[in-house]
Amino acid sequence: MSISRRKFLGWLGAAGAGAAVGRPAQAAGTARFPGHPEAFGVLFDVTRCIGCRKCEEACQKVNGLPAPERPFSDLTVMDRKRRTDSRNYTVVNRYDHVPGARGPLYRKLQCNHCLEPACASACFVAAFHKNSNGSVTYDESVCVGCRYCMIACPFEIPTYEYDKAFTPRVMKCTFCHPRLVEGLLPGCVEICPAEALTFGRRRDLLRIARERFEKFPGRYRDHIYGETEMGGTAWLTISGVPFRELGMREDLGTVAAPELTKGALSVVPIVAGLWPVLLTGIYAISQRRDKIAREESSAAVAAAVAQAQAEAKAKLAEAMAKAEKEKRAAVEKEVKKALEDAAKAKAQEGAAAAAAAEAEKKPS
């Protein structure tokens, strides 16, 4: 068998088109994804953070976010627990009287840039994208505003511009993706005066964290938050106290978000394939059942009619026979009667003749 050059090129083109159309979604797929190999991350060291809020300030500046009501230098805003909102991609919270800590502890919140983000998996217009540099970015030009990403995110990071009537957006930290592309550091990392934030390749950061564990025995707990949480995150946190003391959930598990929904999604082809066949079968069975019932009932009706007819015929024949018999009997009776009458008349005639003869004899 020979393949023409034209045919071969045609196949190649089709294969290329197929590959382009059927390209698996990188961040939102359901296969195990250990992260882009060269992806960046940030290591946040709770033991180094001094709660100066410089990172918040830098974030507001580089991202062009609205200025806060109270200046960044006002540290009393940390008297209450805050979360990310549509005007703040990152916030620092203060934790007082944590057992095992000498003073207050600070923890920075921002998007953790999951290796397999729940937001990207949940978005029905695929507005979120896990980039190869590690960042998870959002495309407002397709967002419908269903806010399922906010339901899905285990770290409660995405926020919404509820106050905008016409152009509300989901707002969240971008890992300063535009700056990374230019070769710049994220705003918060660049400004941090305490070196609490370390930028680097994620695999190097994991190594650095372990080195710190070894170098400073007793200073850290042997847990890198984000190494496995929800399948792993680009941002990693290390601390000297249990993470739950810093408002971080320790019950998230190690399963990436897409794993949680893949079973439910796999039901779609089963139902779509099996149901029509099954239901048509049930329909056919019920139709056939009705048909058989109809046939049986019409057969029963026919049998009943035939039987009734036969019975009527027999009755008729019987009646006919009876009538015939009666008729014959009546005729016989009549004949008999006539004969008897005739005989009687004859006898009377004979008697009368004898009497006449007697009478004739007397006078002589």
Next chain:
Amino acid sequence: MPAPKFTLQKPALTPFNVVAGIILAVGLYVTVIRFTQGLAATTNLSDYNPWGIWIGFDLLVGVALAAGGYVTSAACYIFGLKRFHSAVRPAILTGFLGYALVVLALHYDVGRPWRLPYPFIVQSGTTSLLFEVAACVALYLTVLFIEFSPAALEWLGLKRARRIVVRLTLVLTIFGVVLSTLHQSSLGALFLIAPSKLHPLWYSPYIALFFFVSSVVAGLSMVIFESTLAHRYFHDKMDDEHLRQADGVALGFGKAAAWVLAGYFVMKVIGIAQTDAWSYLATGYGAWFLVELLGFILLPCYAFAIGVRDKNLKVIRWTAAWSVLGIVVNRFNVGLIAFNYHLPSSERYFPHWMEIAISLFVVTIGVVAYKFIVTHMPILYSHPDYDAH
């Protein structure tokens, strides 16, 4: 049937018209605020609570309670239970109105409603269960529209179009059951992605199955419930077939509901065992879970069975209403009450009055539309000029 003159002479200020009028007026007022000032002005939604009653009630409850359409048409056309034929048209009508109103309500909830077709025409996020929900709801609304259309076509006297549509009945019914299975279940599966936010008693790998099976209960109960109301207010519109079959429909559907509720109850218990959530039963949430499990699943199951055994239609009708309420309780639990159970009460959600106003507004539109349609189209009676299909 009453002469048209009679309806014209009816007083305009009936209690129904007054109440409906007020709700619609308030709803229109809130609508203006919603679409000029945004979600913040009309809702208590927050960054912690992105979904409120416009999802918890209008979407989750609305879709479940509109399940009567696929349940009834499947019973009649696929399972061949012709004695339920007179119940099909009212069920299809309420299903169609229900889904149409769900889609209407979503326009209030999403941030940019004019982009609702985007998942299909701009960019598809096929890994999302919400994509499955959106695709199935959009397709099923179309199916219900076509299934409903013979009534409208008979009303309009378009015989040829009606004949074509009626031929599609079986295909549409099967397609409707496939789509309903998929999206009723995936509404529950939406929450699979958030195991850390939904209370362990309600979070279950079976949640999709729970939503599907309970939607069958919702469909069966709603048909009985709506038929009870229809008998009270539209008795004069019903023909002999409808009146003759009505009691049989209530008995048959009550019997089916008892069986399905029994299965649902067993599944829920297996669900607790599967996630080993027994210990949570001793908590406050556990008590509330038991109220749902025993009071809104086991109790109606038992009451339906008693009602069917004794042929007591009154018990069946009250149980249907109770069972409908049970579905509302379940969807509220999953979407609102047991969701974000880990947050302090200060961060929890309670609806703004304007959210409630819009939900009432949407339901009222449904009731008014139902009233208009059953008084004008052959829903509760067969049109004398056409054969049944």
